[in-house]
Amino acid sequence: MKLLGILIGCAIAAGGASNDSVLIRGADIYPVSSEPVKAASILVLDGKISEIGLKVVAPKGVRVLDGKGLRVYPGMIDSGTNLGLSEIELIRETVDTGELGEFMPQLRALASVNPDSEHFAVVRIAGITSAMTFPAGAGNDEGGGGRGRPPQYISGQAALIHTFGRTWEEMAISGPAAMYVQFPALGPTGGRGGPVPENVAGLAGETGARTFTEMMRTYQQEMAKLTDFFEEARRYQKAKTASLAGFVRDLKYEAMLPVLEGKLPVAIAAATPRAIHDAIKFAEKENVKIVIVQPRELGSAAAELKAKNIPVILGRVLALPRGQDEPYDEAFTLPAEAYKAGIKFAFGTFENQFVRNLPYQAATAVAFGLPQDEALKAITINPAQIWGAGDRLGSIETDKLADLIVTTGDPLEIQTQVKHVFIRGQEIELSSKQTRLYDKYLNRQ
Amino acid sequence: MRKSWIVTLAALAPVYAQNIVIQNATIMTVTKGTLEGSLVIKDGKIAEVGEKVMMPLNATVIDAGGQYIIPGIIDCHSHIAVDGSVNEGSVAVSSMVNIKDVINPEDIAIYRALAGGVTAANILHGSANPIGGQTIVLKMRWGRDAQGMIFEGALPGIKFALGENPKRPGNPPGGRGATQTVPARYPATRMGVEDTIREALNQAKAYKAEWDDYAAKVARGEHPLPPRKDLKLEPLKEVLEGKRYVHAHCYREDEILMLLRVADDYGFKIRTLQHVLEGYKVAQEIAASGTGASTFSDWWAFKIEAYDAIPYNAALMQKKGIVVSLNSDDDELIRHLNTEAAKAMKYGGVSETDALAMVTINPAKQLGIDSRVGSIEAGKDADLVIYDKYPLSDYAKVLKVLIDGRVYFDRNNDVNGRPAKALEKQKLLDKEKQSQPKPTGGRGPVQ
Numbered sequence: 003m004k005l006l007g008i009l010i011g012c013a014i015a016a017g018g019a020s021n022d023s024v025l026i027r028g029a030d031i032y033p034v035s036s037e038p039v040k041a042a043s044i045l046v047l048d049g050k051i052s053e054i055g056l057k058v059v060a061p062k063g064v065r066v067l068d069g070k071g072l073r074v075y076p077g078m079i080d081s082g083t084n085l086g087l088s089e090i091e092l093i094r095e096t097v098d099t100g101e102l103g104e105f106m107p108q109l110r111a112l113a114s115v116n117p118d119s120e121h122f123a124v125v126r127i128a129g130i131t132s133a134m135t136f137p138a139g140a141g142n143d144e145g146g147g148g149r150g151r152p153p154q155y156i157s158g159q160a161a162l163i164h165t166f167g168r169t170w171e172e173m174a175i176s177g178p179a180a181m182y183v184q185f186p187a188l189g190p191t192g193g194r195g196g197p198v199p200e201n202v203a204g205l206a207g208e209t210g211a212r213t214f215t216e217m218m219r220t221y222q223q224e225m226a227k228l229t230d231f232f233e234e235a236r237r238y239q240k241a242k243t244a245s246l247a248g249f250v251r252d253l254k255y256e257a258m259l260p261v262l263e264g265k266l267p268v269a270i271a272a273a274t275p276r277a278i279h280d281a282i283k284f285a286e287k288e289n290v291k292i293v294i295v296q297p298r299e300l301g302s303a304a305a306e307l308k309a310k311n312i313p314v315i316l317g318r319v320l321a322l323p324r325g326q327d328e329p330y331d332e333a334f335t336l337p338a339e340a341y342k343a344g345i346k347f348a349f350g351t352f353e354n355q356f357v358r359n360l361p362y363q364a365a366t367a368v369a370f371g372l373p374q375d376e377a378l379k380a381i382t383i384n385p386a387q388i389w390g391a392g393d394r395l396g397s398i399e400t401d402k403l404a405d406l407i408v409t410t411g412d413p414l415e416i417q418t419q420v421k422h423v424f425i426r427g428q429e430i431e432l433s434s435k436q437t438r439l440y441d442k443y444l445n446r447q
Numbered sequence: 448m449r450k451s452w453i454v455t456l457a458a459l460a461p462v463y464a465q466n467i468v469i470q471n472a473t474i475m476t477v478t479k480g481t482l483e484g485s486l487v488i489k490d491g492k493i494a495e496v497g498e499k500v501m502m503p504l505n506a507t508v509i510d511a512g513g514q515y516i517i518p519g520i521i522d523c524h525s526h527i528a529v530d531g532s533v534n535e536g537s538v539a540v541s542s543m544v545n546i547k548d549v550i551n552p553e554d555i556a557i558y559r560a561l562a563g564g565v566t567a568a569n570i571l572h573g574s575a576n577p578i579g580g581q582t583i584v585l586k587m588r589w590g591r592d593a594q595g596m597i598f599e600g601a602l603p604g605i606k607f608a609l610g611e612n613p614k615r616p617g618n619p620p621g622g623r624g625a626t627q628t629v630p631a632r633y634p635a636t637r638m639g640v641e642d643t644i645r646e647a648l649n650q651a652k653a654y655k656a657e658w659d660d661y662a663a664k665v666a667r668g669e670h671p672l673p674p675r676k677d678l679k680l681e682p683l684k685e686v687l688e689g690k691r692y693v694h695a696h697c698y699r700e701d702e703i704l705m706l707l708r709v710a711d712d713y714g715f716k717i718r719t720l721q722h723v724l725e726g727y728k729v730a731q732e733i734a735a736s737g738t739g740a741s742t743f744s745d746w747w748a749f750k751i752e753a754y755d756a757i758p759y760n761a762a763l764m765q766k767k768g769i770v771v772s773l774n775s776d777d778d779e780l781i782r783h784l785n786t787e788a789a790k791a792m793k794y795g796g797v798s799e800t801d802a803l804a805m806v807t808i809n810p811a812k813q814l815g816i817d818s819r820v821g822s823i824e825a826g827k828d829a830d831l832v833i834y835d836k837y838p839l840s841d842y843a844k845v846l847k848v849l850i851d852g853r854v855y856f857d858r859n860n861d862v863n864g865r866p867a868k869a870l871e872k873q874k875l876l877d878k879e880k881q882s883q884p885k886p887t888g889g890r891g892p893v894q
Binding site: 089090091092093120121124320321322323326327329330331354355358359362365366368369370414415416417418419435436437439440443444446 | 555558559562727728730731745746747748749750751753754755756757758759763766778779780782783786789790792793795836839840841842843844861862865868872
């Protein structure tokens with residue numbers, strides 16, 4: 003089967019025709035943006051979806067793939083990874099997330115993406131055709147005060163990339179897709195313990211921990227620093243616009259311009275309703291677009307997110323509750339809560355080794371109340387729109403990039419097999435380091 | 448000692464045991480096929496399973512229409528319920544310490560595991576030592592004390608560990624040239640790990656010979672002085688005698704093979720290889736040795752020795768004749784081992800029953816408790832999980848979990864009980880606040 007795919011690919015390449023055109027015939031098509039169509043065809047020409055219909059004829063020289071009994075979905079998108087930047091977590095030499103420095107908006111994740119990372123093949127054959135890759139561990143574990151480092155406020159530019167390509171330029175879907183800001187939080191944040199509630203924090207003095215007042219002071223100092231940096235960037239913007247005498251180009255402030263102009267959203271990790279509220283207040287004051295990343299609790303912030311049309315990237319669904327007293331299914335039910343509040347959201351896995359489990363994380367949310375079609379949207383069209391690529395990715399519509407997966411069934415079900423993967427219309431060989439090792443040792447005598 | 452508390456348990460049993468009939472369910476027995484029918488529980492044991500069953504008198508009836516029942520999930524590698532650190536890392540051989548002594552029955556991870564369908568787990572010492580501490584099998588009897596959680600009659604174990612983790616203390620941060628704040632602890636290499644294990648087994652063998660000699664003399668009617676009891680070597684003597692299971696943490700094929708050969712040399716069997724991420728490379732050697740394998744479904748690349756991990760590992764090892772289980776080694780993953788089993792179907796095409804076996808009867812076999820648990824058969828403990836949907840799907844969730852025929856988790860009760868719990872917590876917080884001295888101003892206490 004695999005071999006056949008390669009042979010066909012070779013035949014096409016040898017024949018001189020482009021290998022990013024194909025007609026998938028007679029499959030059940032799940033466009034996401036519209037109702038599924040049974041036994042229909044999709045024509046892909048030059049990497050783009052050209053035609054969808056019940057009767058589509060393949061132009062001369064275009065390969066035909068029989069999709070009978072199979073389903074076609076848009077390729078899945080993971081909204082939170084370090085793909086290409088982190089190979090083996092525990093070996094620092096293979097990890098390029100978490101640069102030093104407090105304000106580092108000039109850093110580009112994209113240009114440090116290693117296209118030959120083994121992770122790419124592993125995730126794309128599972129149907130993940132694109133991903134956001136962040137310049138820092140999105141769990142605030144690197145650069146952001148973890149490992150005994152000083153806090154980092156701005157980690158750099160996250161990129162939306164395809165999971166296939168020979169160079170990072172080929173993989174790039176757009177330039178930067180978000181500026182990653184590690185927003186100051188009151189007291190200890192995130193992690194398994196979760197934030198300290200105010201009423202408990204107030205008692206902390208007794209145990210030798212920081213008091214609420216002390217935490218508040220640190221928080222205000224950090225907020226002031228962040229605000230100052232934005233203020234400086236804005237002054238730089240004015241100076242540049244006015245072509246003031248003595249204007250000197252500064253790479254940090256230059257990198258902030260798309261943010262200040264509202265062209266590049268700021269991705270802000272905020273775990274609690276309070277942190278979310280503060281982030282929204284900050285974004286309004288600075289007049290910048292924001293995306294909230296990895297909330298652990300929505301609570302009173304849910305209505306605000308909906309009212310202000312602020313999208314959210316939900317972290318791992320298969321996660322422990324923040325504290326001892328939280329319900330066991332706290333993380334399982336969060337997506338349904340976001341859906342009921344009318345918030346636009348997408349899923350991120352936030353750990354490279356679990357990227358391929360993106361659809362299963364989404365499925366767990368379905369078990370705990372999220373409608374199945376909404377779960378599917380949260381790994382296809384929603385992330386495409388949130389990250390500024392809604393016109394090119396995330397659904398099966400004409401003129402969109404042909405990022406398609408052909409499956410034996412519902413991609414959210416573990417037992418479903420991905421039979422074909424197309425990225426920009428190019429069929430991907432379904433092999434990875436892992437399938438090669440499997441083949442090698444399965445046949446060991 | 449042990450005998451006395453078994454008696455106590457037996458005396459307690461009738462107090463809470465009751466007759467339960469679960470009706471109209473799809474029952475996946477694992478060992479006797481799947482059927483639509485009912486299940487009868489008497490005195491904590493499965494009394495009958497069938498399409499039609501005899502209704503016992505005074506039975507509580509659970510209608511499970513459209514729902515699925517599987518045997519309670521068993522995790523062959525967990526660290527939940529351990530109070531404090533799981534590692535006694537100061538010595539390379541820490542066989543004298545016992546996880547049984549530090550069980551915290553109030554660890555919330557127990558309840559959460561239970562809510563994920565887990566009814567028993569192998570609680571292991573950490574992996575900082577080539578030979579680690581003693582281990583214990585627990586049932587997730589949430590609400591009972593530490594003693595009440597212990598799986599009565601399950602053979603105890605001991606943790607061995609190979610590869611990166613046990614050699615890490617030999618390579619402290621800062622490198623060899625740096626001024627060490629923590630002194631290096633032998634071993635620092637895989638070579639040293641093998642040597643440490645052989646050295647300890649060598650001592651244990653001599654120690655066992657002393658005791659065997661003593662026993663022989665006693666048998667001949669002599670009155671010798673007994674040898675001195677050695678708390679480090681005692682559990683290793685039990686290993687050599689086949690009275691204690693070895694659960695060995697390992698990753699790479701070289702170290703796996705090394706340990707199998709060391710065990711051959713000392714005449715005992717490794718009970719399970721834990722993690723065993725490169726087990727697929729030496730599957731026939733593992734199969735030939737009769738050793739079990741307990742692995743992750745799809746974890747990889749978190750460290751260099753996990754870089755060749757493949758999600759097909761479980762399937763491939765199973766195909767080559769190894770008894771394979773899927774474990775969690777994690778407080779979160781333990782909550783959905785049912786879908787970890789489904790991954791063995793996806794990666795490598797394991798059958799539904801064989802996949803389910805990897806989280807039920809196979810770990811039971813590996814822990815030597817398969818006559819009691821691991822499948823739905825008359826006479827076995829009524830350790831059961833009820834799912835709302837097909838349990839090898841991410842769309843399924845656990846509705847009820849029974850252990851010894853008693854409901855230990857009920858999703859409805861959990862959800863409905865939340866407002867009352869929140870209220871109770873608020874009351875406690877208010878009370879605590881009132882008992883605190885009034886804050887004296889903006890600043891914290893002077894240290």
